[in-house]
Amino acid sequence: xxxxxxxxxxxxxxxxxxxxxxxxxxxxxxxxxxxxxxxxxxxxxxxxxxxxxxxxxxxxxxxxxxxxxxxxxxxxxxxxxxxxxxxxxxxxxxxxxxxxxxxxxxxxxxxxxxxxxxxxxxxxxxxxxxxxxxxxxxxxxxxxxxxxxxxxxxxxxxxxxxxxxxxxxxxxxxxxxxxxxxxxxxxxxxxxxxxxxxxxxxxxxxxxxxxxxxxxxxxxxxxxxxxxxxxxxxxxxxxxxxxxxxxxxxxxxxxxxxxxxxxx
Amino acid sequence: xxxxxxxxxxxxxxxxxxxxxxxxxxxxxxxxxxxxxxxxxxxxxxxxxxxxxxxxxxxxxxxxxxxxxxxxxxxxxxxxxxxxxxxxxxxxxxxxxxxxxxxxxxxxxxxxxxxxxxxxxxxxxxxxxxxxxxxxxxxxxxxxxxxxxxxxxxxxxxxxxxxxxxxxxxxxxxxxxxxxxxxxxxxxxxxxxxxxxxxxxxxxxxxxxxxxxxxxxxxxxxxxxxxxxxxxxxxxxxxxxxxxxxxxxxxxxxxxxxx
Numbered sequence: 274x275x276x277x278x279x280x281x282x283x284x285x286x287x288x289x290x291x292x293x294x295x296x297x298x299x300x301x302x303x304x305x306x307x308x309x310x311x312x313x314x315x316x317x318x319x320x321x322x323x324x325x326x327x328x329x330x331x332x333x334x335x336x337x338x339x340x341x342x343x344x345x346x347x348x349x350x351x352x353x354x355x356x357x358x359x360x361x362x363x364x365x366x367x368x369x370x371x372x373x374x375x376x377x378x379x380x381x382x383x384x385x386x387x388x389x390x391x392x393x394x395x396x397x398x399x400x401x402x403x404x405x406x407x408x409x410x411x412x413x414x415x416x417x418x419x420x421x422x423x424x425x426x427x428x429x430x431x432x433x434x435x436x437x438x439x440x441x442x443x444x445x446x447x448x449x450x451x452x453x454x455x456x457x458x459x460x461x462x463x464x465x466x467x468x469x470x471x472x473x474x475x476x477x478x479x480x481x482x483x484x485x486x487x488x489x490x491x492x493x494x495x496x497x498x499x500x501x502x503x504x505x506x507x508x509x510x511x512x513x514x515x516x517x518x519x520x521x522x523x524x525x526x527x528x529x530x531x532x533x534x535x536x537x
Numbered sequence: 538x539x540x541x542x543x544x545x546x547x548x549x550x551x552x553x554x555x556x557x558x559x560x561x562x563x564x565x566x567x568x569x570x571x572x573x574x575x576x577x578x579x580x581x582x583x584x585x586x587x588x589x590x591x592x593x594x595x596x597x598x599x600x601x602x603x604x605x606x607x608x609x610x611x612x613x614x615x616x617x618x619x620x621x622x623x624x625x626x627x628x629x630x631x632x633x634x635x636x637x638x639x640x641x642x643x644x645x646x647x648x649x650x651x652x653x654x655x656x657x658x659x660x661x662x663x664x665x666x667x668x669x670x671x672x673x674x675x676x677x678x679x680x681x682x683x684x685x686x687x688x689x690x691x692x693x694x695x696x697x698x699x700x701x702x703x704x705x706x707x708x709x710x711x712x713x714x715x716x717x718x719x720x721x722x723x724x725x726x727x728x729x730x731x732x733x734x735x736x737x738x739x740x741x742x743x744x745x746x747x748x749x750x751x752x753x754x755x756x757x758x759x760x761x762x763x764x765x766x767x768x769x770x771x772x773x774x775x776x777x778x779x780x781x782x783x784x785x786x787x788x789x790x791x792x793x794x795x796x
Contacts, residue, residue: 423621426591430615431638441634445625528625528666 312497317504320497327486332505335482338394339466339509342401346458349402350409351451357410358417358443375407379465383472392473397482400469405458409451416450417443449529452521459517463509483509539603540564541722542588542690547597549583557583559747561597567689570716570723572733572740574779576786580748581726582618585692588724589615601690609690611639614683616693620675622667622682629654629663632682646685653685654678656715673704680708684715693725697732706764709735713762730779734772735762740779744786751786754779 470484590606636646
C-alpha cells in the first residue's frame with residue numbers, strides 16, 4: 274500500500290496526539306483521590322520546568338556513564354572478537370565464560386562492583402560495559418568468521434599476510450554484523466547506565482544520574498517528576514540509537530545491500 | 538621444451554576420504570586453451586585448486602612452468618564461479634586488490650587496473666560499486682582483476698555458469714579476443730559443451746568416482762572464432778559428438794548440450 278508521503282509524515286504525529294488524548298481521558302476517568310497516580314501530560318511538562326536543572330545535570334551524568342561504558346565495550350568487544358575469530362578452538366574455550374558474564378544479572382553483580390570500585394562513575398561505566406559487551410562481541414565475531422570462502426582463497430592465492438586478510442577482508446566484511454550489534458548495544462547503553470546509577474549512583478557533589486534521581490523522586494512521591502525522568506531516559510536512548518543509525522548509514526550505504534535503492 | 542603444465546599420476550584425496558582425483562596424467566603446452574568437462578563429482582574444481590596451489594596433491598607430481606604450483610603463484614590468476622568481489626570497494630579498487638596484496642605501488646596498480654578494465658569494456662564503471670552492476674558486468678570485473686596480474690596461466694572455474702545464454706556467448710567471444718592479444722594458457726572448467734567447444738583447443742572429459750580423465754577431444758576449428766563459428770556445421774557436429782560422449786559416461790549427471 275502506498276500512502277501519500279505527506280500522510281506518512283503526519284501519521285506518527287497523529288498517533289502521538291491520540292496517545293496524549295487517551296492519557297488525558299484516563300486521567301479524567303480516575304477517581305479524584307487517585308488522580309495523583311497518573312499526572313496529566315501538562316504536569317509532566319511543568320515537572321520539566323520545575324526540575325529542569327536537576328534533570329539536565331542528571332541526564333548529563335548518565336550520558337557520560339553511558340558513553341564511557343558503550344565506548345569501552347565497543348573497543349573491548351572488537352579486540353575480543355578478533356581473538357575469538359582466530360580459531361574454533363579459541364571460541365570453544367571462551368564462549369561458555371562469555372555466557373556466564375551475560376547470564377549473571379546486574380543486580381547480583383552491582384553490590385560486588387560497589388564494594389570493589391565504590392559508588393560512582395566507575396561502577397556505572399563497568400555496569401554499562403557489561404550490558405553492552407555481549408551483543409557486540411557475538412555479532413562482530415560472527416561477522417569476522419562469515420567471510421566468503423572464495424574471497425579467502427583469493428587472498429591466500431595472492432599470498433596475503435594474516436594482517437592483510439584481517440584488515441582488508443575480514444574486518445570490512447564484518448561491518449554489517451558489527452553494526453547490528455552496535456544498534457542493540459546503543460539501546461542498551463543508556464538503560465545500562467541508568468540501572469547502574471540506580472545501584473551504584475552517587476549523589477555526592479551532584480554526581481547522581483537519572484537512576485539516582487528515580488530513587489529520590491519515588492521516595493518523595495513526585496510522580497510527575499518520575500514521568501519527566503522517564504522521558505529524559507527515553508530521549509537519551511533515542512540519541513544513542515539515532516547516532517548509531519547515522520553512523521551505520523555513513524559506513525554502509527554506498528555498498529551494502531540493506532541500503533540498496535531501486536533507482537541505483 | 539618441457540610442457541608448461543604437467544600432471545604426472547596425480548591423485549588427490551582429503552584426509553582419509555575417497556580419492557577425488559585418481560591417477561591423472563596430462564600435459565598442457567604454452568598458449569593452449571584446455572576445457573574440463575564432466576559430471577558433478579568428477580573433481581574438475583579440485584583439479585583447478587591443485588594447479589592454483591590452494592591445496593597440495595596427495596601423490597604424483599604437478600608442475601607449472603617447471604615449478605611447484607605454490608612457487609608458480611605469481612604466474613597464475615584465478616577466476617571463480619562467482620564474481621567474488623569485495624562489495625565495499627569500487628570496481629577499480631576491486632581490480633587492484635591482488636596487486637595491492639603483492640605490494641605494487643599505488644600508481645602502478647591504478648594504471649594496470651585501468652588497462653584491465655578497458656580490456657573488458659568497463660572503463661566507465663570504474664567508480665561503481667559491485668551491487669550497481671549486472672551479473673555479466675560483475676563477471677567482467679572479476680576477469681579484469683585476473684588479467685591485471687598479466688598471468689601466464691589463467692584458471693577459470695565455471696565463470697559464466699550463472700549468466701544467461703546471450704551474455705555468456707558474448708563473454709566467450711570477448712575472452713577469446715583478449716587471449717588472442719595476450720596469449721595466456723587457460724584451464725577452463727565448465728558444464729556447458731557448446732562453450733567448451735567454442736573456446737578450446739582441447740577438451741578433457743572427466744569421469745566421476747573417482748575423478749579421472751576419460752577422454753581427450755581436440756577441437757580443430759580455426760581461430761579467431763566468432764559468433765559465426767557457432768553456425769558452422771563443423772562446430773555443431775563437435776558439440777553433438779562431445780555431448781554424446783558425456784552422456785555415455787557411467788553415472789553421468791545430465792549435462793546441457795547448449796549453454
